[in-house]
Amino acid sequence: MTNSTLANGNVSIIPLGGLGEFGLNMMVYETENDLIVIDTGFMLPNADMPGVDLIFPDIHYLIERKEKIRGILLTHGHEDHIGALAYVLRQLDVPVYGTQLTLAIASGRLREYGVLGKAQLNTIVPSDTVELGDFSAEFIHVTHSIPDSVAIALRTPIGVIVHTGDFKFDMTPVDGKLSDVQTLARLGAEGVLMLISDSTNAERPGQTPSERSIYDTIDHIFQRTEQKLFLCTFSSSLHRIQQFIDLANRHRRLVAVSGRSLLNNVRTASELGYLHVNSDYLIDARDAAMFKPHEVMVLSTGSQGEPRSAMALMALDNHPFLKVEQGDTVVISARIIPGNEKAIGNVVNHLLRRGARIYHERNADVHVSGHGSSEDLKLMLNLLQPKFFMPMHGEYQNLVRHAELAESVGIPSQNITVAEDGELIHLTPETCEVFGREGRSGRVLVDGKPEIELEDIVLRDRIQLSEDGIVIPVIVLHSDTGDGSQQKDIGADETSATADTPTADTDAKTGLNAGEIEIISRGFVYMDKSEELIEEAKEITRRVIENLSDEQKHETEVVQDEVRGALRRFFSKQMQRTPIIFPVVMRV
C-alpha cells in the first residue's frame, strides 16, 4: 500500500496474528504517519508440528516500518497476548504500554531473554489516555480470567476504533472490578467508527457465567475431600487462584504451590496487591508430606496434560515429593483445550489408577471461561453501536459466527469484514474493505531454547521422517588404478548397520567401480529382522551403479538421483512406504 491511499487520516488495519487461529494475537493500526501495535502473542504448536516449541508472528511488516512505530499496547498478561514481546523487542526498540500486572508478568520473560534492561515499559491504569502520533489510546477496564485487563479505544483522525482484547461481562468479579460499561456506553453514544472484538466463544450460546460461579462447587469438593486435595489450573488464572486460596483458608488447609510459573505469578500478584494471600498459610511444596493429608491443598499447573508438569509426573508416580494416593481428590479447573484431550485423558486415567477422585469441566462445574459468549458479544456490539465491525481472536469458524451475531443485532452485512492474518484492511469514514495481502506476514516456527527459527523444509522433513523414517545408502566409488591392493574391506559396523562384502571387481575396463555399499536406516524397518530386504536394496543399488556410464558415475548428483529413484520404487512396491532416501557418495 502506498502512503497516498493512507492520506486524509485513513487507517490501515493489519492482523499479523489471531485471525484464523487461537493465539498469536497481534494487530497493527497504521496511518500515513504513525503505526501502533496491539498485543504481541505467541502460540503453542499442534501435534502436527513435531519438534516445534513455539510459534511467533512474522514481524517483517513492522521491521520494514520501524521508524513509524509509536508503541506496542498490551491488553493483558496472557501469553497469547504478550508471549512474543521479547522476540519483538529484540528486533525493535519501541515503547510498550500496559497495566501494572501485565507489565510485571511480561517482565519475567524479558529478563529471561536479556531485553528487560533496554525495554521502555510504560505503566498505565484504566482510563488513562496515551498520545501516539495520529493515534490516541484510551484504556478501558474489562473483566477476564486475569486481573488488570483492558480494552483500548483508539481515537484516529477518521474516528474511534475500539479493540476489545479478551473480555467477558462478569457481573460479580472476584476482585470487585467490573467491566467499564459506562465508558463503553459513552463511546457508543459519541459514535464508534469500528469495533474489533474477541470471537473466542462466539459459538457458545447465552452468557458466560461469573468467575465466582465455581466457588460453591469447589467449596463442596473441599467438604467431601478427606485426604489430600490437588487443584490444578493455569498459572495466570489469578481470580481462580484467589478463590482456591480463600477456600483453603476457610477449610483450614495449608497451600502448597507447585511449579515455577505458578510460584512466580503468586509472588508477583501478591506483591502488587492483585492476590490476597496470608503468607502464614503458604508452605513449600517440598514440605507438603510433613503435614496430614487433610491439612494440605496443593496448587499446581499441568491442566493440559503437559508431560513435564507436576500433574503428569504425579500421575505416573514420578514426582520427586508430591504423591497422589487412594482417597485424594484432583480438580482440573481449566478448559480442556482441543488437541489436548488425549494427553489430559492419559493423566486422568493414571490418577484414577492411583485411586484418586477426579473432577474436570466435563463432569463438574469446576471451570468457567474468561471469554464472553454470544449474548456478551451482542452486549458489546449494542453498547458501542459501531458503524463497521471486524471479528478477531479465533479460528475462521469463530469469526464467521461472530459476524453472524453482529448481523443479528443490526450491523449491515456489507459493514462487516471477516478478515484473516496478513490481510490489509483499509478503513475510511465511509468504507471498510480488504485491500490486499501483506506477503511477508506469516508464522515463525521456533525450535529449542535459544529460539532458532525453523525453516518449513526442516519441518516437512521431520514429518516425512516420522511417517516412514530415513534410508541412507552409502556408496564408495573406486577409481580403477589397476592396483588391486588398494581396494580393502570395509570395517563393517555390524552392531547398528548392515555392511557389505565388496563384490569382485568385474568392471575393470571403466574408470570407476561401485565398491562397498552400506545401507543404514532409522525409523524405517527393524534392521535385525530385515536383512533380506536390505540385501536386496543393496543389490539394486549396485546394479543401478553398474548400469551407469562412466561419465554418469563421475556426476555425484546423477548417481544419487538414480539410486534414490530405484530404491524409492523398490520400497514403495515392497512395503508401500516412502522413507526419505538420501544417498551418500564417497570417492576414493
Add this chain to the structure above:
Amino acid sequence: MTNSTLANGNVSIIPLGGLGEFGLNMMVYETENDLIVIDTGFMLPNADMPGVDLIFPDIHYLIERKEKIRGILLTHGHEDHIGALAYVLRQLDVPVYGTQLTLAIASGRLREYGVLGKAQLNTIVPSDTVELGDFSAEFIHVTHSIPDSVAIALRTPIGVIVHTGDFKFDMTPVDGKLSDVQTLARLGAEGVLMLISDSTNAERPGQTPSERSIYDTIDHIFQRTEQKLFLCTFSSSLHRIQQFIDLANRHRRLVAVSGRSLLNNVRTASELGYLHVNSDYLIDARDAAMFKPHEVMVLSTGSQGEPRSAMALMALDNHPFLKVEQGDTVVISARIIPGNEKAIGNVVNHLLRRGARIYHERNADVHVSGHGSSEDLKLMLNLLQPKFFMPMHGEYQNLVRHAELAESVGIPSQNITVAEDGELIHLTPETCEVFGREGRSGRVLVDGKPEIELEDIVLRDRIQLSEDGIVIPVIVLHSDTGDGSQQKDIGADETSATADTPTADTDAKTGLNAGEIEIISRGFVYMDKSEELIEEAKEITRRVIENLSDEQKHETEVVQDEVRGALRRFFSKQMQRTPIIFPVVMRV
C-alpha cells in the same frame, strides 16, 4: 494359569483389548477344556504414533492355545469389533459366528486379504444358540448405530455370563427392531453370574436419545437448503444413512454416494434388506454436476477430517468432481472423536471460506450416539441383576465411572472388577478376582498395506526423528600405507550435503588416519543456513578421531560412540536439541 485352577468349570476371562482404550475390542472366555473369543477389533493410531496405520491386539495368548479355541463370536459389524478378523484368521483356523450383516461386512476385508476362501463363517440370527464345548452362546438382539447387533449370553458350567457388545436402548429404532429386553429380563430372573458391559458413554448423564431424534433437525436443514446439500457420516452408520435417503426422497433430491466404503456398505446392506433404497434415485457421484444444485444430496464420508476423504478434498477445492460453493450446506452427522478436533476444524474452516453453511454436533442436533448413557447402563444392570460385574469398552476413566454406576444400583463394590487389557480374571460361582497378568498380551502396531509389524524401537526412532531430526557423520578412515597417491579428493555432494576437503596427513606415524568427513542431516537444521555449525561439528569429529589411540580407531564401535557422544554434547549445548546421531565409519 494352570489347568487345575480352571477345574470345576471355573472360567477365566482375559481382555486382549478394549479395556483401557476405545477400540481393539477382544475378549477371551476360557474353561479347562475350551476357549472362545468375542470380537476381533482394531484401533486407529493417535497422532503420537507417526507412520502407524493400524493397531491390532496381540494374539499370542490365542496362538498358544489354538487347540482349545471353539470359535470367534462377533457382536456387530463395526471395525473396532471386526477389523482384526483377517489378521486373526491368517494365524488361526477357527469357526466364526455372526449375524448376516456383520459377516457380510467382515467378508469384504477377508476377501481383500485373501482369507475369505478358507474362513468358516457361520451365520446366526438373534435368539440362536450355538454350542461351543463348555460354552453355549445365545445371541440377543440389541439396538446400536448399525443394524443386526447382538449381545451374547454365555452359558458356562458355573453360570451365565452376559457380554453386551455395543448397545443402547432405542425405544423407536429406525428399523423397528427393539433391544430384546424380554430375553434380558428372563436371564435376569433366572440368575446371571456376571455382566460385562459397554462403558463408552458411562460418563454421560441421562439416556441416549433415539437414532430417530435427528430426523426433524435434518428435515429442517433440507427445507432451508436451496443449493447443494452434503451429508457426511460414517459408512457403517446405516440407520443414519437410511434416514438421509428417506429425507432425500421426501425432498425430491437425488442421492449421490461418494466413497468406496460407503458405496460398498450401501450396496451390501441394500442387497440384504437392511437398507431400503429406491435405486432410481441413486446417481453416480461423478454425475452430480449434471443436475441442478437443489436436485442433489451428496452422501459422503470424511466426518473426522481425514486428509484423503472426499470432504477434506472438497474443502480445499481439490476434489475431482464434487465442489462446495457459496450457498451450499454441509452436515457433519457424526461424533467429533477426541483427537480429531483440529483436523475437523480445519475442514470446517475451509468449507466456511467457500461460503458453505456448516452443521455439526456442536452447533445442531445432527448426531446421536449409538451407545447407552448412564441411565441405559443402569437399566441393563437392573434387567440382568448380575452377581458380578466388569465394565468393558473404554478408557480407564470410563470403566471407573461405569463401576460407580453399578455400585449405585446395588452391586456390592467387592463384586465389581475394574480390569485392564492383559489381566486374567478368574471367575468361580463365589468369587471374581484378578488373578495376574498375561505377559504376552499387548498391541501390534502395523505400518503399510501388507501389514508389516512395527517394532517399538522403530516407532521410538520415528518420534525422535520427528522431534529433532537425524545427523549422520560419515567418516572415512585411511590405512596409512605410506602411499600418498592413494588419498584422493572426495566427490563432494554440494547440492545436498556439506563436503570436506581432506586435511593434510599429519599423523603419518599411526596406521589409521581420519580422512574425509561429511556431515549430513535431515529434519535437524536447514543446511544452507548452518554452514558454520556443520563446519564446527566436522572439526569436533576430526578432533575426536585424532585423539583416539590407534587401537581404538580399529574398533568401529568405539569410533562411533566417541563421535556420537561429542556431537551430542555439542548440539545439546549449542541448540538444546538432541537429534539422532548415527556415525558411519568407512575404511579404505
